[in-house]
């Protein structure tokens with residue numbers, strides 16, 4: 001499976017920098033979604049599926065949200081608890097040990113304003129089934145934020161690194177198993193959203209070029225600025241977003257009355 005792409009052409013320091021930048025961008029996208037679903041009172045409830053150690057739950061709680069995190073890993077939830085206490089938001093985070101493939105009924109009653117499904121659909125056996133459950137968890141008009149590793153990015157990274165045999169094997173796997181767990185191409189994800197009754201409002205790539213450029217090049221004068229601008233411009237534009245290391249979809253549960261109730265977040269690109 002694609003584990004972040006391009007390992008051959010990047011040093012450990014490159015990978016750490018790129019991962020930090022990716023996390024910043026993802027946090028920005030999620031906080032934008034939170035702004036968009038806040039109720040008049042400013043309150044918002046969030047369900048973080050496979051939220052692990054709280055990389056998003058903690059900043060969301062700091063921003064005022066009430067966050068329920070369901071994760072199968074006891075260890076990850078222990079880290080979440082510690083981080084929540086350190087950030088002073090333990091009273092706004094509810095950790096639940098459980099399986100997203102069997103969401104408890106209390107979670108699927110349509111009460112959440114925002115659900116997050118980041119880097120989880122590719123590790124479960126029935127991604128479409130999980131997404132349908134998550135869609136039921138949000139209220140009509142609520143948002144679902146989906147982030148998935150893009151299998152196309154791995155093919156490109158391997159080819160650019162000169163490992164053409166691995167690139168070919170990777171591409172053959174994608175062609176043969178398109179839509180299978182671990183091989184969720186953006187079009188398969190989009191189809192899953194439609195099947196779950198979600199309307200996609202924005203699609204963006206996270207890490208279009210950042211994960212392909214060797215760190216030394218980025219550190220050259222003007223490198224960081226140029227890369228940041230490249231990423232910002234390319235993120236919501238096809239074909240660049242289609243080859244990004246991660247694909248982010250922001251989808252809304254139909255309000256059922258022909259309207260979508262609230263407007264799209266300001267920092268999400270248009271879906272083209």
Ligand SMILES: C[S@@+](CC[C@H](N)C(=O)[O-])C[C@H]1O[C@@H](n2cnc3c(N)ncnc32)[C@H](O)[C@@H]1O
Pocket residue numbers: 049050051052053055056070071072073076098099100101117118119120123124
């Ligand atoms: C790659 S991590 C992503 C963590 C987090 N969503 C993020 O983006 O930082 C995948 C997480 O999903 C959790 N997970 C895997 N399978 C799961 C399942 N069936 N039910 C609940 N959580 C699961 C793992 O324990 C892990 O914390």
